[in-house]
Amino acid sequence: xxYPLAGKLVPWFAVSSxxxxxxxxxxxxxxxxTDATQGEFYRIIxxxxxxxxxxxxxxxxxxxxxxxxxxxxxRLSSMMASALAPTGALFAFIALWTGALxxxxxxxxxxxxxxxxxxxxxxxxxxxxxxxLHASIDDxxxxxxxxxxxxxxxxxxxxxxxxxxxxxxxxxxxSTIKFTGTSMQVTMQHAMFTMLAACWLYAVAxxxxxxxxxxxxRERHTKWVAELPEVAL
Amino acid sequence: MNKILWLFFVVVRRDLILAMRRRADVLTTLIFFVMVVxxxxxxxxxxxxxxxxxxxxxxxxxxxxxxxxxLGRLFSADHLDGTLEQMLLxxxxxxxxxxxxxxxxxxxSGLPLVLMTPVLGLQFDMPLExxxxxxxxxxxxxxxxxxxxxxGAALTLGLRxxxxxxxxxxxxxxxxxxxxxxGAVGAATSGMGFSSxxxxxGALLVLAVAFTPWVAAQALRISME
Amino acid sequence: MLEVSxxxxxxxxxxxxxGLGFALSPGQIMQVQGENGSGKTSLLRTLCGFIQPxxxxxxxxxxxxxxxxxxxxxxxxxxxxxNAIKDELSALENLKISAAVSGxxxxxxxAISALRRMGLKGRxxxxxxxxxxxxxxxxxxxxLLVSDAALWILDEPLAALDVNAVSLIEELFGxxxxxxxxxxxxxxxxxxVAGAETICLSLSAP
Amino acid sequence: xxIWMRENPLTYVWIGSYAVAFLVLAVEIALxxxxxxATLQEVxxxxxxxxxx
Numbered sequence: 205x206x207y208p209l210a211g212k213l214v215p216w217f218a219v220s221s222x223x224x225x226x227x228x229x230x231x232x233x234x235x236x237x238t239d240a241t242q243g244e245f246y247r248i249i250x251x252x253x254x255x256x257x258x259x260x261x262x263x264x265x266x267x268x269x270x271x272x273x274x275x276x277x278x279r280l281s282s283m284m285a286s287a288l289a290p291t292g293a294l295f296a297f298i299a300l301w302t303g304a305l306x307x308x309x310x311x312x313x314x315x316x317x318x319x320x321x322x323x324x325x326x327x328x329x330x331x332x333x334x335x336x337l338h339a340s341i342d343d344x345x346x347x348x349x350x351x352x353x354x355x356x357x358x359x360x361x362x363x364x365x366x367x368x369x370x371x372x373x374x375x376x377x378x379s380t381i382k383f384t385g386t387s388m389q390v391t392m393q394h395a396m397f398t399m400l401a402a403c404w405l406y407a408v409a410x411x412x413x414x415x416x417x418x419x420x421x422r423e424r425h426t427k428w429v430a431e432l433p434e435v436a437l
Numbered sequence: 438m439n440k441i442l443w444l445f446f447v448v449v450r451r452d453l454i455l456a457m458r459r460r461a462d463v464l465t466t467l468i469f470f471v472m473v474v475x476x477x478x479x480x481x482x483x484x485x486x487x488x489x490x491x492x493x494x495x496x497x498x499x500x501x502x503x504x505x506x507x508l509g510r511l512f513s514a515d516h517l518d519g520t521l522e523q524m525l526l527x528x529x530x531x532x533x534x535x536x537x538x539x540x541x542x543x544x545x546s547g548l549p550l551v552l553m554t555p556v557l558g559l560q561f562d563m564p565l566e567x568x569x570x571x572x573x574x575x576x577x578x579x580x581x582x583x584x585x586x587x588x589g590a591a592l593t594l595g596l597r598x599x600x601x602x603x604x605x606x607x608x609x610x611x612x613x614x615x616x617x618x619x620g621a622v623g624a625a626t627s628g629m630g631f632s633s634x635x636x637x638x639g640a641l642l643v644l645a646v647a648f649t650p651w652v653a654a655q656a657l658r659i660s661m662e
Numbered sequence: 663m664l665e666v667s668x669x670x671x672x673x674x675x676x677x678x679x680x681g682l683g684f685a686l687s688p689g690q691i692m693q694v695q696g697e698n699g700s701g702k703t704s705l706l707r708t709l710c711g712f713i714q715p716x717x718x719x720x721x722x723x724x725x726x727x728x729x730x731x732x733x734x735x736x737x738x739x740x741x742x743x744x745n746a747i748k749d750e751l752s753a754l755e756n757l758k759i760s761a762a763v764s765g766x767x768x769x770x771x772x773a774i775s776a777l778r779r780m781g782l783k784g785r786x787x788x789x790x791x792x793x794x795x796x797x798x799x800x801x802x803x804x805x806l807l808v809s810d811a812a813l814w815i816l817d818e819p820l821a822a823l824d825v826n827a828v829s830l831i832e833e834l835f836g837x838x839x840x841x842x843x844x845x846x847x848x849x850x851x852x853x854x855v856a857g858a859e860t861i862c863l864s865l866s867a868p
Numbered sequence: 869x870x871i872w873m874r875e876n877p878l879t880y881v882w883i884g885s886y887a888v889a890f891l892v893l894a895v896e897i898a899l900x901x902x903x904x905x906a907t908l909q910e911v912x913x914x915x916x917x918x919x920x921x
Contacts, residue, residue: 244877248885294892302885329609336605340596343674349659350592357588357652361610368613414900417907424911425675435911447762458750519744528736528765662713
């Protein structure tokens with residue numbers, strides 16, 4: 205059964221994520237050198253880039269789980285999909301927030317209609333749509349299936365949206381400002397990958413513990429839930 | 438094949454007759470469109486230069502909002518009186534019925550907007566050529582809005598607060614249509630070729646015709662449980 | 663031939679019925695009984711394919727209904743609590759359109775004679791919104807007269823009908839069974855069909 | 869604000885993005901923990917009701 209396994213795994217993921225966060229921050233702030241053109245500000249990318257990568261990837265994972273749930277009618281996949289959505293939305297939010305903070309010293313304004321930022325914003329809208337559709341349907345099975353369909357439609361649309369936004373952007377601005385023109389130094393890469401791994405592990409830990417609650421909620425009428433030690437307390 | 442076409446036309450004709458009997462609904466959408474478009478100059482000021490630049494965006498966004506407004510009724514009226522259940526039992530694929538309803542919805546709520554465009558374009562002092570391109574882009578783009586919107590309408594069928602939720606779900610998905618639609622007009626006014634924009638819009642339309650009826654049919658089956 | 667085995671259905675957390683099985687052969691009629699909330703409507707909607715059952719199988723002439731899909735739908739006529747008629751249209755238009763949606767082209771005269779038999783003479787062309795509840799139900803039930811479906815699934819067909827109309831429905835059921843049709847229905851009123859024994863299926867709240 | 873930002877880039881980066889990001893994550897963790905507690909309690913209540921029946 206998935207529930208106890210997830211319960212055992214959560215602390216491991218949580219602890220290793222915390223360690224990696226600490227290591228990544230140390231590398232990012234004390235080991236990695238100051239960037240020649242962007243000064244200290246570039247250090248935002250250690251949180252910005254992992255957050256935006258994760259927000260996009262989690263959407264695909266979510267749509268994948270949702271599709272599995274829709275096609276094979278496996279309830280666990282649907283529960284995973286709905287557990288993934290809030291985490292993905294938060295990462296999208298962090299990516300937007302840090303992107304704006306990075307943009308202020310770099311471009312002199314908080315918000316630039318840059319292709320990446322705009323796509324990220326639309327991604328956040330898609331997450332919010334998924335969450336609110338799921339929340340407004342009372343019947344859990346219909347909620348799972350309807351939002352799964354939405355997630356799939358969204359994931360098909362994401363490339364089209366990205367392409368169109370990018371195209372629109374080049375049309376209006378001529379050239380976009382690149383994040384890092386020069387190749388990154390090795391220590392920067394190390395810091396980046398450590399932070400990325402930390403975010404990954406964090407996402408896994410949070411999603412697993414959220415899905416545990418969802419399982420309990422959905423299966424509260426079954427016998428095995430009644431026999432769980434933490435319930436019997 | 439013939440039976441499929443026949444069912445398609447039956448559904449289109451049915452929805453058109455119903456729309457004719459309820460003209461007020463159709464008119465409100467159109468009036469909403471005209472009003473929103475007319476509000477923009479009041480909001481940003483009457484400088485012709487700026488208005489001319491803004492016109493395609495304003496008209497497109499208003500068309501998007503107007504089509505959201507009418508989408509709520511696409512399935513819900515039939516859901517409430519039980520006729521939708523009968524359509525689920527049609528002996529031909531449900532996507533045919535859905536496509537029929539999409540087409541009828543567009544003819545009732547999209548086409549009038551396209552026809553209204555020249556008048557509104559004059560309000561914004563748009564050059565004649567740009568108005569033509571705008572009409573063309575709306576002609577290609579509004580069916581896509583109806584089709585994507587139908588998926589949202591099917592998903593939110595019978596939910597409380599369905600109308601707002603519908604916009605929340607559908608608007609992000611409509612962004613590419615908006616971009617290519619306004620892009621075409623922008624390109625035309627700045628003297629560049631606009632055919633690439635229009636062909637991209639056309640490609641979106643083809644994609645939408647190919648996939649959205651099926652997706653919306655699945656959504657309906659989910660929502661009707 | 664409709665065969666149902668080990669059918670289970672639930673709404674939300676609530677299990678409506680499980681382990682339900684029956685078979686209905688041509689010429690047979692079945693009444694589904696049960697208290698309010700026992701899942702009668704859900705059962706009928708499941709039989710129509712609107713609701714996916716949690717467990718179990720519904721087979722039409724030996725084949726799974728889910729695989730038959732449209733081929734099965736063309737054999738079914740369903741009338742739910744809702745009349746499935748449009749207020750803005752006349753009874754005649756409603757009948758013709760619903761016949762068309764179910765894949766049948768219906769001539770004007772056939773439609774009019776069906777409506778007349780349902781006791782709507784002189785009201786065929788009035789918009790349905792001016793008719794009374796009972797008359798609307800009659801307009802909806804007129805579909806029974808023009809349909810060629812083998813399986814009728816009717817949810818409370820007698821609601822809002824007067825005595826004359828009820829005996830007309832009994833007559834229609836008799837004719838349909840004589841044509842080797844099948845009927846599944848729910849009702850809270852007594853209904854007698856001449857020449858056929860009604861099978862009873864009781865749903866009890868678990 | 870702009871001047872302060874240029875003079876203290878590291879503080880800006882820290883407070884602006886990392887602190888906010890970690891705050892967001894901390895809120896999420898708190899919500900998940902809370903949800904876990906609430907669900908457990910709900911399930912227990914349900915079982916109590918069933919037992920007393």
